[in-house]
Amino acid sequence: MNFDLDSERSKGNANSLSYRQLQLETVDLEPENFQQATLLSRHFNNEPQQWQAYLNALAVFALEQWLSDRHLTLTYQVDSLIKTQVLSSEAISPLQVGNFKLCLLSNASLEDQEIKIPKNMIDSPDFAAHFYTIIQVFIEEYQVIVVGFLRYDQLIKKNLKNTKENYYKLSLEAFNAEPSHLIFNLKYLSPAAIKLPENRFIENTFEQLTRWLDQTFTKDWQPIEELLGKRRPIIQMCLRSDEATYQSFINAVQKFLKQFSTPPIQEDKNQVNLAESELSSTEVSHALVQVLETTEDEETRWQAAELLWEIAPSHPAIGVRRAIDLGMQLSGISVALMIAILPKPNQRIAILLRIYPLQEQSFLPANLKLIGLDEMGQSLFEVRSRERDDYIQFKFTADPGDQFSLEIVLNNATVRKHFMV
Amino acid sequence: MEVPSYKYWTLRRIDFVSYDAPNFQKGYQDQVLPLALQQFQAWFPYEGEPQELSSQQDRKIQAILLSHFLNQHCDPSLSSIPAWAIAGLCLRCYVSHAIVQACQKLAQQFGERYGFSTLDLLPLVLTDDGKTWVGLDSNRQTQIILDNQGTVQPSVYSYFSVEILGSFNQTKGDLWKWAYLLTRRHRELNQMLWVEFRLSLTTPWARLNEIKHYQTETLSPDDQSLVEVFHGVYRRDRRLSGARGKCPEPSEAQLLEMRDYLAKRGIQCHSPPELLDRLKTIAQFLQEQVVNPTPTLQPSNSPAIELEFLDEYRSRAIMEAIERVLSQRLHQLQKNTWYADYAVNFLPSLRLIYFENKSQGEVARELNMNNQSQVSRILKFKQMLNQIREQVMEQLIQVLLNKAGLNSPDGVIDTNAFDSLIQHLTHYLDETVFLDAAREIQAGQCRKMTSLFAEKMRDYLNYESNH
Numbered sequence: 099m100n101f102d103l104d105s106e107r108s109k110g111n112a113n114s115l116s117y118r119q120l121q122l123e124t125v126d127l128e129p130e131n132f133q134q135a136t137l138l139s140r141h142f143n144n145e146p147q148q149w150q151a152y153l154n155a156l157a158v159f160a161l162e163q164w165l166s167d168r169h170l171t172l173t174y175q176v177d178s179l180i181k182t183q184v185l186s187s188e189a190i191s192p193l194q195v196g197n198f199k200l201c202l203l204s205n206a207s208l209e210d211q212e213i214k215i216p217k218n219m220i221d222s223p224d225f226a227a228h229f230y231t232i233i234q235v236f237i238e239e240y241q242v243i244v245v246g247f248l249r250y251d252q253l254i255k256k257n258l259k260n261t262k263e264n265y266y267k268l269s270l271e272a273f274n275a276e277p278s279h280l281i282f283n284l285k286y287l288s289p290a291a292i293k294l295p296e297n298r299f300i301e302n303t304f305e306q307l308t309r310w311l312d313q314t315f316t317k318d319w320q321p322i323e324e325l326l327g328k329r330r331p332i333i334q335m336c337l338r339s340d341e342a343t344y345q346s347f348i349n350a351v352q353k354f355l356k357q358f359s360t361p362p363i364q365e366d367k368n369q370v371n372l373a374e375s376e377l378s379s380t381e382v383s384h385a386l387v388q389v390l391e392t393t394e395d396e397e398t399r400w401q402a403a404e405l406l407w408e409i410a411p412s413h414p415a416i417g418v419r420r421a422i423d424l425g426m427q428l429s430g431i432s433v434a435l436m437i438a439i440l441p442k443p444n445q446r447i448a449i450l451l452r453i454y455p456l457q458e459q460s461f462l463p464a465n466l467k468l469i470g471l472d473e474m475g476q477s478l479f480e481v482r483s484r485e486r487d488d489y490i491q492f493k494f495t496a497d498p499g500d501q502f503s504l505e506i507v508l509n510n511a512t513v514r515k516h517f518m519v
Numbered sequence: 520m521e522v523p524s525y526k527y528w529t530l531r532r533i534d535f536v537s538y539d540a541p542n543f544q545k546g547y548q549d550q551v552l553p554l555a556l557q558q559f560q561a562w563f564p565y566e567g568e569p570q571e572l573s574s575q576q577d578r579k580i581q582a583i584l585l586s587h588f589l590n591q592h593c594d595p596s597l598s599s600i601p602a603w604a605i606a607g608l609c610l611r612c613y614v615s616h617a618i619v620q621a622c623q624k625l626a627q628q629f630g631e632r633y634g635f636s637t638l639d640l641l642p643l644v645l646t647d648d649g650k651t652w653v654g655l656d657s658n659r660q661t662q663i664i665l666d667n668q669g670t671v672q673p674s675v676y677s678y679f680s681v682e683i684l685g686s687f688n689q690t691k692g693d694l695w696k697w698a699y700l701l702t703r704r705h706r707e708l709n710q711m712l713w714v715e716f717r718l719s720l721t722t723p724w725a726r727l728n729e730i731k732h733y734q735t736e737t738l739s740p741d742d743q744s745l746v747e748v749f750h751g752v753y754r755r756d757r758r759l760s761g762a763r764g765k766c767p768e769p770s771e772a773q774l775l776e777m778r779d780y781l782a783k784r785g786i787q788c789h790s791p792p793e794l795l796d797r798l799k800t801i802a803q804f805l806q807e808q809v810v811n812p813t814p815t816l817q818p819s820n821s822p823a824i825e826l827e828f829l830d831e832y833r834s835r836a837i838m839e840a841i842e843r844v845l846s847q848r849l850h851q852l853q854k855n856t857w858y859a860d861y862a863v864n865f866l867p868s869l870r871l872i873y874f875e876n877k878s879q880g881e882v883a884r885e886l887n888m889n890n891q892s893q894v895s896r897i898l899k900f901k902q903m904l905n906q907i908r909e910q911v912m913e914q915l916i917q918v919l920l921n922k923a924g925l926n927s928p929d930g931v932i933d934t935n936a937f938d939s940l941i942q943h944l945t946h947y948l949d950e951t952v953f954l955d956a957a958r959e960i961q962a963g964q965c966r967k968m969t970s971l972f973a974e975k976m977r978d979y980l981n982y983e984s985n986h
Contacts, residue, residue: 117908117949120634120957121901122717132761139758149728149754168909209733238725238765239713251934278909282916282941291934 123244123277125160127235134159138176138185147186150206154185157204157233158193160242168281170195188265189219191227197289201227205235213273214265220258224303226250226294229280232273246273247280251292304518307439308447308498310418319420323411325434326421326454351405355385357398383410390415391443400450400493403440417441417448425456428511431463432456435506435515447498447519452491453483453506461486466508468492473501524563524572527580528556530649531615533641546638547619552649555612558605562587574693581694584610588684591654604652604665610694611647611680617698618644618680625703625712625720633716634961642880643708647680659685679705709765714895715961723802724766728754730805741786742801748780749798769795826947832918833911837952837972840910841979844903845869852897861897864888866983868898872960873968873976900960908953915944 135155139148162172174193179185191201207213213232219225230253232245248256258266274280305316386409389402406416419438425431438450451470455462462483468490470478481490496502500519505512534548563580566572572580587606622640630636652665653674662674662681683698702708703720712718721729727749735743752773757766769777774791781789789797845866852862864886871877871885879894888894919940920932956972968976 115634117945117954117957120954120961121905123905124717124902129761129763132763136758136761145751145755149750149758152758167906205729206731209731236713236719237728237763238721239719240763241713243717249934276945278905278912279941279945281909282913283937285913286916286920287932287934287937291932 118275123164124241125164125244127156127160127240127242131156131159138180141180142183142186147183151180151186153206153235153237154187154190154202154204156235156237157202157242158190160235161193161200161202161231161233161244164244165195165281165284170281170284172200184225187216189215189225189230191219191225193227195284198229198284199227199289199294201225201230203230203232208232208234208270209267211270212267213270214261214267217264217266220250220253220266221295223295228289228292228294229283230273231280232270244277244280246270246275247277248273249283249292250294304501304516306518307437307449308519310420310439311441313418315420318422320422322407322419322421322436325423325456326436351382351386351409354401354405355382355389379409383413387413387415396448396493396495399440399448403438419450421454422515423456424506424513428506428508428513431466431508431511432459433462433466433506435504437517439519442495445498446495448493448495449519450491450493451504452489454489461488462490463508466490466506469505469507470494471503471505473503475503478502524559524566524568524570525551526613526616527559527584527609528552528612529616530612530647531619531645532648533645535638544638546641547645550649552608552612554600554605555608558602559609578693581610581613582689585684585687585689589655589659600652601665603654607652607654607681607684608649610684611649611653611678613694614680614683614698615645615647617695618702621699621702624699629712629716629718633712633718635712635716635718639711639715640708643711644679644702644705647678651678653678653681655681655685704765711895714901722766723799724753724769726802726805727798728757728766734805738801742797744781744784744786745777745794745797746801748777748784751780752776769798826943829915829918829944829947832915833948833952834975836911836914837907837975838979839914840907841975843910844906845979848899848903858897861888861893865897866980868894869976870980870984873973873980876968904953904956904960908948908956911952912941912944912948915948916941919944 135152138155139152142148142151158172158174165172172193172195176185179190184190188207189201189203191199193200193202201215201219203213203215207215215230219227219230228250229247230250231247234243234245236242253268253272256268256272258268261267305319309315310319383406386402386406390399390406393399393402403416406413407419410416417438417440419436421434421436424433424435432455434454434456436450436452436454438452440448440450442448451468453462453466453468464483464485464487466483468481470480470492472478479492479494481492483490496519498519501517502519503514503516505514529549529551531547532550533546535544535546562583566576566580584606587602588610589603591601591603619637619641622637622644625640626635626637651674654663654665654671655661656663656673662677662685663671664674665671679701680698683694683701686701687694687697704722709720712720727746730746735746738746749769753766753769756762756773771791774794778789778791778794781787781794849862849865852858852865867886868879868882871882872879877885879898879900882888883894886894888897952971955970959968959970959973
């Protein structure tokens, strides 16, 4: 049996209607959906936003139910949808199903037979989605209709009309009116097969480092432990030894602290091994904090901080550190950029940059460059890895509000990241 | 508007048997009620001949009939039928004509687009057969009936025509329009239009709630303020009260609050009724919410795929999907707070539909359920069919993926190849199975369950009753 899709379907009597013209895809709204939507809408300040958020929340809940009936899980951050005011706009993104990003277009995006989409929902890497799904809420009927969807790669090939108010418009006909196909796309395709505008645009977004002190991080910046696992660079740094044992670590702490005549290391204990002296880790960290607070020498402060990271990783005095996996952006070579910030008594911020190898590799590839640029793009510093470097690093001090960029270069691949202190 | 006087003594009754012309079923017939005619001529000797009545005459007649109808003590002689009962019958005749007109108008407006006709609507609203004397008690809400022994008792059944009379306010408008309006707002009718045909007869208030930016731009500045103020009050109350269902008319309190906000903006004058009228006028120009999907399959440049070999997998996939979806639905019903009691009717309903070609309305009667929309809600026929179709498709996608070798070694399927594959598969399944299945469950059409899908449903239902 051969089908020639070009020649089928003619207008006329009911018998020529397509399946979806006879049978729309509906999802029922439950009483609790309405209650939850009311609660969410209260996070907004004025009536138009509240109403929009209310309808949008209903649409999100229905989509969630529809996917869940098919054993697919919709995930989203309610807090950030509210904070970014996305929940009260025409399009709700990012929603996720597995590793796919979804953007939900609700009632407000429908204008007669046209769909309007805020431009950033397509252009910005924070909001661009693999699938754009139209959900129409029929509040009087307690139902929504899954009207159709469009995949990102298909969407950008369509005739997107610009409007003055920062919207793109496109015809409803451009969308695939067969919602089942969305389910099959989600189940059988891979997100990697649909390229989103990521790298090109991520370059223009600043990571603000002092916000880290309020525990506000963008999602790519992960806790060190999660990214670097059991790798213990500290010990290698202090001892330059291959034997990373607890004993040698304690020795390193003792050796370090001995430079200072701080209370826990009393004269009469000088000859005793620290590990045997039963100095509690609280006492040790107390001593290290004191070093941090009293010493002005930058190098010493970082050493104290690094030791504290090991002993008391959540101590408030030691600043914040996070790391990002650059592998995807650096021709597949797995390396991580770690940044640690340490506030100084004079309101300035000490910054430590370090590049680590990831996964099974012990050493960085040779000739990997870490380049610092000022806000005008002028080079500030350059560090280059040699054979068998287990990391490279650079330390400096900056004022809040300063901007700088980092380039990590390996062969022909470059990753650029922008920061504000 | 001129009204022929015969409307007061001929009742439009539901009738699916007689035909006007070959193949043309009106769905109703006019029946002259001699008792109503006689009494009408006695009351209105001049208007009693079949003739066109001016709207003034019409109003006068209605006022007199209503006063007879509502004043049940005016004729104490119980030897004959009391005047209130006959006046009521005249009014019920009149209302039956308005109901039919409302249905015809709906079918005219939306029928072609949504695939329904007057015949689908009449059974829900044209429910008065004129065989019972019905009245209203003094609060005008409870319906009463007068039996053959001359005793009056509360009516178990609520006649829609008498509901119209009970809620009619003479000072506010005319009975014809009122009957017309209530027919369009009829709850079951609205539900059926939505569930069966996806037509949402939105209220003016829902339309104002949903007004789009581009629509407000075309309004005068004063009207824009009016809509904004309406939103501020009406949307807020709707949202915060968690109200569901049709949007009611704004209350007096809401209108007063809107008026205050308007005054603050320097727009004076609106009394609540004026405000209501202006809002309704704005709403009139807003379109109904329309869902109008375009045909699914976009023309594809890819070469056609041979799918004939799928025939052998198809039957089994359909059977398995039917079994999964039906048992899932039954299970849902059994644990649903509202519908658990009706779960026992689930499979019998399907048997009546697929073995005996019954409509959902007939199923409701046979299984003693309240009405057709209750059957729709239990069966959720359309949602079930969608689910079955999707599951059949998915099963065959797996067959195709294996066969076509699209499962590449790195696990990444080419998007274009996949699109083409599912488009062709959808087309194949719709043409061979699901279009017929969807057409035959469209309500109101002459049912003949002859599709391949219906055959599989019967197979499953047989199998199910034997186990």
